[in-house]
Amino acid sequence: MKIGVLGTGSMARVLGAAWVRAGHEVNVAGRSPDRARALADRLGGGAGSVAPEEISEGxxxxxxxxPWEAVEDVLARAGAGAGSMRGRVVVDPVNAVDHGVGVVQVDGGGSAAQRIAELAPGAHVVKAFHLFPAALWERPSPSAPPVVAMCGDDPGALDTAGVLVRDAGGVPAVLGPLSRSRQLEEVAGFAAALHLSGADPAAALPSTSGAAGKAGTS
Ligand SMILES: NC(=O)c1ccc[n+]([C@@H]2O[C@H](COP(=O)([O-])OP(=O)(O)OC[C@H]3O[C@@H](n4cnc5c(N)ncnc54)[C@H](OP(=O)(O)O)[C@@H]3O)[C@@H](O)[C@H]2O)c1
Incomplete structure (x- = not known):
């Protein structure tokens, strides 16, 4: 697959590396051409760097x-408003969450993913990869692979994102259409808030495998 990575930070690095390892062709773009080139060199495997306005081509x-604060700017620079992402799968791991309190910051009740879809007309946006820390993708457990809950409207785009999840070492799970993405994004806020209070967010969810889980869901 030909994958464009917009950004040169932690998520770009670890998932770019995973997709290169899986044999995909990865190109990176960032606001600093030097940092994009440096990341492409670090990824190896034929990874390249391109200008932001070329990131969706082919x-x-x-x-x-x-980051959420940069999304509007970055998509504008990539020509998304003028239709450069039309027909493309755009995978959105963005957390529009105030990590200090765990509150989702998207105004008006929508989601970051829905706002991204507005900013990139014609793109097939899939919300995915927002819940696990970047470092997890350096060494995901093969015996207990992370389940990546995803939302999106286009079945083909969900399939493509599913391949990216599997090739990073995860298991894709489709929650529903993009209209469910606010729910998915709120889970990041839920996890951040519990973590801040000293609790393990995973332990605050009912198990579906044992008796306790059955009781919790009845
Ligand atoms: N890190 C995680 O564990 C994690 C987990 C799940 C989801 N996420 C989400 O994934 C996304 C990326 O996170 P990250 O940890 O990879 O971030 P990061 O390491 O801070 O990297 C952010 C990237 O965005 C660029 N950027 C920042 N502000 C910009 C602006 N105003 N205009 C253009 N580019 C800008 C940075 O460019 P410069 O290098 O030039 O500053 C950098 O390339 C975020 O939305 C985050 O919520 C992160």
Missing amino acids: RDAVFLAV
């Missing part, structure tokens, strides 16, 4: 690895 998927 790609099967674009991974949007920038």
Whole structure:
């Protein structure tokens, strides 16, 4: 697959590396051409760097690895408003969460993913990869692979994102259409808030495998 990675930070580095290892062709773009080139060199495996306005050209998927505050700017620079992402799969791992309190910051009740879809007309946006820390993708457990809950409207785009999840060492799980993405994004806020209170967010969810889980879901 041909993958464009927008951003040169932690998520771009670890998932870019995973996809190179899986044999995909990865190209990186960032606001600093030097940092994009340096990341491409570090990824190896024929990874290259391109200008932001070229990131979607001929790609099967674009991974949007920038902070929420930068999304509007970065998509504008990539020509998304003018339709450069039309027909492309845009994988969105963005957490629009105030990590200090665990509150989702998207105004008006929508989601970051839905806002990204507005900013990139015609793109097939898939919310994915936002819940696990970047470091997990350096060495995901093969015996207990992370389940990546995803939302999206286009079945083909969900399939493409599913391949990216599997090739990073995870298991894809489709929650529903993009209209469910706010729910998925709130889970990041839920996890951040519990973590801040000293609790393990995973332990605050009912298990579906044992008796306790059955009781919890009845
Ligand atoms: N890190 C995690 O554990 C994790 C986990 C799940 C989801 N996420 C989400 O994944 C996304 C990327 O996270 P990250 O940890 O990879 O971030 P990061 O390491 O801080 O890297 C952010 C990237 O965005 C660029 N950027 C920042 N502000 C910009 C602006 N105003 N205009 C253009 N580019 C800008 C940075 O460029 P410069 O290098 O030039 O500053 C850098 O390339 C975020 O939305 C985050 O919420 C992160």
